Amino acid sequence: MVTECFEILMELLKSRKVKARYLADKMEISVRSVYRYIDVLSASGVAIFCERGRNGGIRIADNYRLPAALLSPSEQSDILAALNLYKGANPACDVENIRGKLLALDTSSDADKLIMTGDKLILEGTIGDEKLYRAKIEPLSEAINKQKKVLLVYHDRGGEITERTVRPHAFVLKDFVWYVYAYCELRESFRMFKISRIEKLAVSDVSFERIPREEFTPWNLSPEKAQTVNILLSVNENARYAVEEWLGVECVRPVKNPLFPFVANAEVACDSYLFSRLLSFGADVRVEEPRYIADKLICVARDIGALYAKKPH
Numbered sequence: 001m002v003t004e005c006f007e008i009l010m011e012l013l014k015s016r017k018v019k020a021r022y023l024a025d026k027m028e029i030s031v032r033s034v035y036r037y038i039d040v041l042s043a044s045g046v047a048i049f050c051e052r053g054r055n056g057g058i059r060i061a062d063n064y065r066l067p068a069a070l071l072s073p074s075e076q077s078d079i080l081a082a083l084n085l086y087k088g089a090n091p092a093c094d095v096e097n098i099r100g101k102l103l104a105l106d107t108s109s110d111a112d113k114l115i116m117t118g119d120k121l122i123l124e125g126t127i128g129d130e131k132l133y134r135a136k137i138e139p140l141s142e143a144i145n146k147q148k149k150v151l152l153v154y155h156d157r158g159g160e161i162t163e164r165t166v167r168p169h170a171f172v173l174k175d176f177v178w179y180v181y182a183y184c185e186l187r188e189s190f191r192m193f194k195i196s197r198i199e200k201l202a203v204s205d206v207s208f209e210r211i212p213r214e215e216f217t218p219w220n221l222s223p224e225k226a227q228t229v230n231i232l233l234s235v236n237e238n239a240r241y242a243v244e245e246w247l248g249v250e251c252v253r254p255v256k257n258p259l260f261p262f263v264a265n266a267e268v269a270c271d272s273y274l275f276s277r278l279l280s281f282g283a284d285v286r287v288e289e290p291r292y293i294a295d296k297l298i299c300v301a302r303d304i305g306a307l308y309a310k311k312p313h
Helices: 002-015 019-029 031-044 075-091 096-105 110-118 130-146 237-248 270-279 293-311
Strands: 048-051 057-062 121-125 148-155 161-173 177-184 189-194 198-207 228-235 252-254 262-269 285-289
Touching: 002 019, 002 031, 002 057, 002 075, 019 031, 019 057, 031 048, 096 198, 096 270, 130 148, 130 198, 177 270, 198 270, 228 237, 237 252, 237 262
Parallel strands: 121 161
Antiparallel strands: 048 057, 148 161, 148 198, 161 177, 177 189, 228 262, 228 285, 252 262
């Protein structure tokens, strides 16, 4: 009974007024059962009204909100984080609309905290192996939530090892790699720190003042300061959708070529990830420009072929 009552309540909160027959058909129960569950909800203090007539139906009071105890701010934050992750895989997901409904819960002064907490996880792409980073992500998450400075030992791309004090603001998942976006007191600016390059870290007792969400934009930073290149690809049908997901549908257009019926053109970061991505397409994608990228792929392919051609000892 609890499940049925909750389902009816959620439907009323979404639509505000529904027909008993609609609820009965959706839940595969009788209309009599619907009214029985309505009576249970009414007895529990939910303001529900039954209106007769052609335009009647079951209606919930416009000012009714779910009690704050139903979802804690932390639970709501987790839901928002999951929604942001889902949006990375499905851009059609209306996260802002769902966020508005979550904030409609009667959490009073906790609503502002929920907005801030939901903004502490910035996701781009899809999630990787979180277990690999758990020992680092958990204390970093604690530091973000409690606004505590973090002491870390970091290996940069050039091989330099430095000790830094940072003020972490958000997690960023970019190109299947986790970063923490933080203000670095050593460099006196915001930086993206690849979590896999953090050797050690410790959350300090020193607090910092968090910068408002609208004032920091980690997606405008290049984590490794990689150069960009304008790449032109010939794409066959097998790789079309994967390339659209990678570069965006607006970068892929059809052409009259039976072998490669699509071409893709976009500005991308010229880093190790680019070559890994291109190799993953196999013979379904051919690099047309720039030529040096195609030449490097040819060399890598030859090296791979030579490696597997060798007889095992």
